[in-house]
Amino acid sequence: MTLTGAMLGVSLVASSPLAAQPSATTYIHAGRVLDQPGREPRGQSTIIVRDGKIAEVRDGFATPEDGAMVVDLKNAFVLPGLIDMHVHISSDDNLLRSRLESSGRDVEDVFVIAQGNARRTLEAGFTTVRDLGGDGRTTTTLRDAINNGVIVGPTVIPAGTMISVTGGHGGVNGLNRTLTHAVAAERTNICDGPDGCASAVRAQISLGAEVIKFAATGGVRSNVAGGLGKQMSDAEMKSVVDTAHSFGRKVTAHAHGKEGIDAALRAGVDSIEHGSFIDDETVKLFKASNAALVPTAVAPIAALAQARRGEAPGPQLAKAEEAAASHAASVARAIKGNVRILFGTDSGVAPHGDNAKEFALMVKAGMTPEQAIKAATSDNAAELDRPIGAILPGREADIIAVGGDPLADVTALEKVDFVMRRGVVHKLDGKRQAFPPE
Template sequence: MIRSLIAAAALMAAVPVYAQGTPTAASKLTYIHAGTLLDRPGQKPRGNSTIIVRDGRIVEIRDGFVAPEGGATLVDLKSAFVLPGLIDMHVHLLSEGDPLRERMEALTRDDGDAFIIGTQNARRDLEAGFTTVRDLGSEPRAIRALRDGIDRGAIAGPTVINAGRMISVSGGHGDSQNGLAEPWAEAVAAHQINTCNGPDDCRRAVRAQIGLGAQVIKFAGTGGVLSNVAGGLGKQMTDDEMKAVVDTAHSFGRRVAVHSHADEGTRAAIEAGVDTVDHGTFLTDSTIALMKTRGTWLVPTMLAPQTAVEAARAGKLPPATIPKAEAAATAAKDSHRRAIRAGVKIAFGTDTGVSRHGDNAREFALMVGAGMTPMAAIRAATLDAADALDRKGEIGSIEPGKWADIIAVTESPLEEVSRLERVDFVMRRGVVHKAGGKRQVFPLD
């Protein structure tokens, strides 16, 4: 048996590894005629322009409508508003947005079921205009397979930056034993490697997720709304545990996101060196000032508390979650408005999976309602999100050398940002997935 495993490992090592997005066919050239082009969100849009794409990357942008070279494909967006593909910094691709039903069906599902759910959700998010997503909590093996299948071109979906399982203290938000009867809790505990207690154990938990393919690390600094335990939303990890998580992840070159509601937990995570604060529900002015000083990103996920309250009032959440949902929704709007007014760096994120996949763009109107301009909200979902991901050289704008992640809407979202809820055209890495508002046949070669 051991010899067979060694032989299999040797065979796998001998298989060539292809770079993500490397074309497998002959060089492909595409010309895109754009009526209005927001190539760099934050700057004034260009008029009639031609984007030239070769093998999935942008090679040139020219003024006017340039006739394509012989053999090139022409994409006519002359009457459209064209902008970079959107980035959602907080999704859960393997979640369907119905936590009560998911808990009820947990005993009959495995990674295979999760993978199928993920393929459906990935396509919904892509067709909504989101060409890159950061998945902050999914079964490690299933999300890794989905990520790699998309990169190989076998599955239609956005580029996925995955965290695997969220790191949590025992009994905290992210501990899958919460709310289970004792026999089932014991069974879960035997397979759970994302919970930790004490700095050394938290270092082990981070390394375990990286070993399972995590490209980013997420930890629960505070309680959470949807965890089935009446533990509130207060700080749950100690300062030393947070520092151990952040330092270990950074030593492996991974950025770190903290799930955080209570201000005490948020402040401790910022002082530990976390890269993004996700939710940031109960922010004090002093913590907002600290975020500005440290350059910490806020991912507000404004859509999540609104969705959670709606679900709680409809009886779709366990009783323990209802008071938490109400408290978070009340506080979040004021906290986010003050953070925006103070100039904290904002990156777009929705917590989709709590809300429905494909509805991600509803976040834009909430951001504008909290004080952002439409341009600033769009920049938060493009250039700024790319910066928060440390991928400015690859995505976030339409510039030579970057991936051809391009979307279009029929009218300017700078006048009415909710127009981004109806994306008409989607291209990811040079492949058209949606045109004229309709799904395109996805090429498998």
């Protein structure tokens, strides 16, 4: 496919890095447009973008007004920017390098890694990500720098650091006694008992968390034995959920083992991450509360490959084998049972920028391409309560384009040729664009 990217009349305003402004008006001539995922795509259309927002969508190729920038996507399939509900934007996805270097890294080093990950993610067509755990301040600084036009990346919605019980998946493990005490003393996410866990939630919110994540069960990537079973008590989970909701934050639970998933659903979580062991009873609990499942199907595959290559220490291989063996069937059961499915990858475990590989796995598990795309756009947008996920007047101008037809072959989304975020073109004809725009 060729995007000609013909700039008939370019009128980009002069901008400083601290106030990068999109061109005032852009006309996008699109061959096909999935303006409202879940419905039939439009044919030849013109998307008019003003001041970073979608102003209008017209049939046919409208003649641009004077001074407008024109983007030629006449041969492309255009759709809303993709949304990933589960990334770790500051995590080095090279596990081996990360293990060797992490004890020598300061927060500044981590921020540089996060900056590179953010750019790769945006250029893969993901214009919004929910960050489900890292150092809270790294993520909020990154979020603000991107929103202020200082650096390039997707819109970031941070969860701060994952709430965990002492010794749990988000606790301190794998370090010697001195380091364990030192690291734990700095952490605000580790809690025991309902009161302690309420405090931990409030601490994340005070550091800028817009959503709360907690570890209901063990996890593959923590260097601690004890498997993937329930780690947090019912009372602790209830306290986390109620406290977060009282602050207007949604709550999502990292959960592999069935007992932990079920307990989190009973505690009232809004969503479950991973969901490696789901049976029919669990499906009923999902339906009763209308909670969503974020499958992160690329993650167990990536984690198992890393563990088998010997890159993951100690107890991780057994847990990776266990999760990977059960995960696909559990997700398929949830899809068959009409559980609400959102799109999320756990990128940081799998490589940043490969987020779209999740689509093929969702389709393999039983979703249609149309459903998988809807999950990654309008459904995720609704869950986040943000004006994104559709190409409709008033929405953020987060728009991407691919060469093939993703409704026929969802892997077309693995090669994104055009990326616009909030009206600024970051990729055109498959090539990175200067930022701030020249």
